[in-house]
Amino acid sequence: MQGQIRKVVIIGGGTAGWITAGLLAAQHRGSGSRELDVVLVESPDIPTIGVGEGTWPSMRMTLQKIGIHEADLVRECDASFKQGTEFVDWSATDGDNIYYHPFSFPAEYSSLKLANHWLDVSDRGSFAEFVTPQSAVITAGLAPKQVSTPEYAFNVNYGYHFDAGKFAKLLHDHAVNSLGVEYISANVVRIESDDDGDVACVVLDSGATVAGDLFVDCTGQRSMLIGQHYGVGLESMKQYLFNDAAIAVQVPYAKPDDAIASVTRATAVEVGWIWDIGLQTRRGIGHVYSTAHSDEAQAMARVRAYVERTSPGIDLDELTFRTIPFEPGYRKQFWVNNCVAVGLSGGFIEPLEASALALIEQAASIISEQLPANREIMTVVAKRFNARMHYHWEAVIEFLKLHYVLSQRDDSEYWKDCRDPESCPEALRDKLTLWQQQPPWHDDAPRVDELFPSASYQYVLYGMGFRPQYESAHGSHKEEERPRVDKLLHANSERTRQMLGALPTNRELVRAMTSLRGVA
Numbered sequence: 001m002q003g004q005i006r007k008v009v010i011i012g013g014g015t016a017g018w019i020t021a022g023l024l025a026a027q028h029r030g031s032g033s034r035e036l037d038v039v040l041v042e043s044p045d046i047p048t049i050g051v052g053e054g055t056w057p058s059m060r061m062t063l064q065k066i067g068i069h070e071a072d073l074v075r076e077c078d079a080s081f082k083q084g085t086e087f088v089d090w091s092a093t094d095g096d097n098i099y100y101h102p103f104s105f106p107a108e109y110s111s112l113k114l115a116n117h118w119l120d121v122s123d124r125g126s127f128a129e130f131v132t133p134q135s136a137v138i139t140a141g142l143a144p145k146q147v148s149t150p151e152y153a154f155n156v157n158y159g160y161h162f163d164a165g166k167f168a169k170l171l172h173d174h175a176v177n178s179l180g181v182e183y184i185s186a187n188v189v190r191i192e193s194d195d196d197g198d199v200a201c202v203v204l205d206s207g208a209t210v211a212g213d214l215f216v217d218c219t220g221q222r223s224m225l226i227g228q229h230y231g232v233g234l235e236s237m238k239q240y241l242f243n244d245a246a247i248a249v250q251v252p253y254a255k256p257d258d259a260i261a262s263v264t265r266a267t268a269v270e271v272g273w274i275w276d277i278g279l280q281t282r283r284g285i286g287h288v289y290s291t292a293h294s295d296e297a298q299a300m301a302r303v304r305a306y307v308e309r310t311s312p313g314i315d316l317d318e319l320t321f322r323t324i325p326f327e328p329g330y331r332k333q334f335w336v337n338n339c340v341a342v343g344l345s346g347g348f349i350e351p352l353e354a355s356a357l358a359l360i361e362q363a364a365s366i367i368s369e370q371l372p373a374n375r376e377i378m379t380v381v382a383k384r385f386n387a388r389m390h391y392h393w394e395a396v397i398e399f400l401k402l403h404y405v406l407s408q409r410d411d412s413e414y415w416k417d418c419r420d421p422e423s424c425p426e427a428l429r430d431k432l433t434l435w436q437q438q439p440p441w442h443d444d445a446p447r448v449d450e451l452f453p454s455a456s457y458q459y460v461l462y463g464m465g466f467r468p469q470y471e472s473a474h475g476s477h478k479e480e481e482r483p484r485v486d487k488l489l490h491a492n493s494e495r496t497r498q499m500l501g502a503l504p505t506n507r508e509l510v511r512a513m514t515s516l517r518g519v520a
């Protein structure tokens with residue numbers, strides 16, 4: 001057959017490059033079906049971005065597909081278990097403003113609108129507390145599963161926090177040693193095209209060339225193939241989300257057995273917010289801010305104050321603070337000719353809700369699952385890929401903006417600008433109008449591969465203090481549903497009681513798992 005796809009060349013060895021290589025090789029090499037060559041070229045001189053430590057539950061499935069054991073991840077990557085995000089001071093600065101966006105869905109979510117029932121008693125406790133035991137598990141500092149729970153299974157849903165550099169190394173070793181991915185350490189210095197504009201090969205600094213049928217651009221913010229070679233511009237999203245820089249720092253625990261939080265803590269500050277991610281040996285902390293509203297010195301003062309407040313006794317002068325500028329936005333096209341962008345080369349928006357790795361997982365698994373057999377089919381797959389990724393990016397922007405537009409904070413120009421309805425995407429404005437009379441529901445996030453299902457919207461909406469204005473918000477079937485709801489709430493509180501009695505702390509689970517080695 002003409003133009004068969006037999007060799008994929010991935011440029012870049014960050015998380016995007018290795019996840020793509022791992023998924024492709026696990027699915028298409030040695031499976032007896034189509035034998036595919038997977039080559040990854042990585043510059044020995046250009047470091048990876050080195051951040052990206054919070055993931056979604058989807059990472060469990062990705063690791064399973066690639067064939068990595070959970071115990072190996074926990075042991076090799078300083079990893080811990082993440083059950084969602086804790087938002088502090090987002091709606092107001094009264095010192096007691098906390099809500100969770102947990103990973104577990106509200107009970108019986110496919111068919112029951114528990115939100116309608118909670119709205120009647122919303123003054124008695126949080127939405128998350130009402131609908132899932134996970135809220136109490138997080139508050140108690142417990143892990144999402146027991147030591148004896150099989151790998152990747154759970155009592156309450158979870159993803160991971162891990163060291164990004166160690167994670168890329170684990171993926172690299174597994175892809176090369178177990179999945180037969182060819183690794184070339186070299187700088188790509190030039191790209192050569194054939195007559196119809198496809199990339200024919202990349203030229204390395206050694207003078208050697210690497211030819212291929214499909215090229216994956218994982219070169220990070222450089223976007224060497226899609227951005228530089230094909231000239232696809234970055235569509236800025238600054239009109240919605242203003243943050244465009246981060247200051248990251250790694251902070252050791254005061255004592256080696258200090259508790260490890262099982263959520264990412266995201267604390268809103270005067271300009272932007274601060275992430276706080278607990279690994280086994282350290283916390284990863286970073287301040288995301290808008291350079292239009294704050295200079296670097298002011299941002300540095302804010303992150304230093306946060307570290308000082310949350311890590312008493314730490315010598316700030318021993319720490320290395322790293323500033324990372326970024327342009328919030330995504331490419332107009334992700335797949336052009338025979339070249340597709342995955343990861344930062346395709347775009348980046350601030351890491352609130354950790355959507356970047358989840359998007360990488362989505363992109364890489366679409367490429368792997370729909371790997372075109374030949375060049376003709378590739379054109380169709382590319383068109384569909386572009387439409388799908390465009391949808392996901394729009395959804396991410398809307399979901400992140402929700403956290404800002406609902407805030408009541410007015411302690412700075414930054415928060416006033418964030419709340420300005422003019423800075424809200426029209427589709428989100430429409431949804432907010434609709435949610436005045438009904439909770440977010442499946443129609444609001446209708447795809448099966450949705451990054452943020454409507455349950456996520458419920459958690460943030462009600463966590464931020466949003467309440468519907470109209471009577472019809474209470475739904476028409478409430479009375480009929482009452483016996484089912486009562487039974488469910490009783491079962492939830494029973495499950496909560498059992499979990500609080502049986503689950504280990506995050507630290508205890510991590511400690512037990514680091515002594516295991518790749519047990520299936």
Ligand SMILES: Cc1cc2nc3c(=O)[nH]c(=O)nc-3n(C[C@H](O)[C@H](O)[C@H](O)COP(=O)(O)OP(=O)(O)OC[C@H]3O[C@@H](n4cnc5c(N)ncnc54)[C@H](O)[C@@H]3O)c2cc1C
Pocket residue numbers: 011012013014015016017041042043044045046047048049050051052053054055164186187188189218219220221222224246248286324326342343344345351354355356357358360
């Ligand atoms: C401040 C910040 C915080 C973040 N936090 C999170 C988070 O909590 N959760 C989350 O999901 N995501 C997060 N992200 C995003 C996440 O870090 C990235 O999506 C992820 O690390 C993937 O990066 P990458 O592989 O695309 O790029 P990189 O890590 O930058 O890798 C680029 C690779 O390309 C190679 N390369 C470049 N040019 C050449 C060349 N000419 N020849 C050969 N090789 C080349 C480099 O050597 C490198 O290996 C965060 C990002 C930032 C900026």
